[in-house]
Amino acid sequence: MINLKNKVAYITGGSKGIGFGVAEQLLKAGMRVAISGRNMQTVKKAANDLGTPENVLAIASDVTKHGDEASAVKSILEKWGQLDVVLANAGVGHFASVDELSEEDWHQMVDTNLNGVFHTLKASVEALKVSKGYYITLASLAGTNFFANGAGYNATKFGVVGFTQAAMLDLRKYDIKVSTIMPGSVASHFNDHEPSEADAWKIQPEDIGELVLDLLKMNPRTLPSKIEVRPTRPDLK
Template identity: 35%
Template structure:
């Protein structure tokens, strides 16, 4: 049986968007299991707070930057190379929500959301590959909206479909290096981003559609990411793991 305290001992994990929510929870999970963790975020103050809360000492590196900016990504990879010299796991997590009818989507909003949710993921992976060891793992944060239509989510859902398409293609392309590439598709996860996008008045109606009868937690997602990054998932590749309490596949009683 694997000792979960040391499952990732000696390994280096990059988590984009690691200052809160699913990214922060995943950073804590990997630290608890022995990894060195690199987190990114656009706000220096929030990064500093996250580092303090994680309390990982020299096993935590925080790099300020925008995942939608390839120059910032170049700086990030240079810092990782200088500090740790390699990557074993990449969790391309940074993303934003955007929900409105298609007629209300402006070109500026399209560029903003696509820049972070798709372009940012694409170039995070591209620029991380020279540092990622053969036999490493990449996990991309997608969305349950890959699998079930949601009114008002055309822009958001399209970017998340794009990153899962990227996941499948990368799994094929990186096969010769034994790098596994998978995505996770969270359902309604109780993060700050979720609460910003969904009013309290809508909570009861949303939960009524979830067979598990509750919102998910960031820990629900971080556990799945850790599994996909681990040797236990050595034959899982090019897949999307839905973490939604049954929202997509079941009808709540």
């Protein structure tokens, strides 16, 4: 996939943060990008902010619902006739001691972070078989490093890593490449955070975008299947 001109990407949770940063970088590389989120008004604003309306498609989709994701992929294929790259980026986090974590918060994380990546892959895999495309999940260093108050989040992100690695083995026979990216602290809107200059030490969303481009430009014979990425100087926070 070294030539990215007019390739088509779908990014869940693409209206802000990491998803938006990746969309910006892919558009700069000449790709066409569909972004989705639960709130269509928010997604449309993000699409307008990306500034290239002919190459951007705004989609309302809740990744916890397979039907929404199937409809999203259908819309992409109807508009552009192909789907080459999928970034399963949508995610939520609730942090509390396991004895205080609510059932509602637990289920929301499982439904979004874990079930969501399955729904997105299930909806897009046939199109990716045709394009010999790339499926990427956005996991976290929380998918390998557990921490107090993170039982629910850890469980889902450990699950995303395991799911993605197994999917990689299942799908490579179709020439579909599958990778998971595991960032540490990112200056994003995750968990209702508002990025500011105080986040300058963190990974920036566009950095993840550049990393995705590096994966897409990798020689097809080589697959970085699990990528850990962290701030260089966390001591500057």
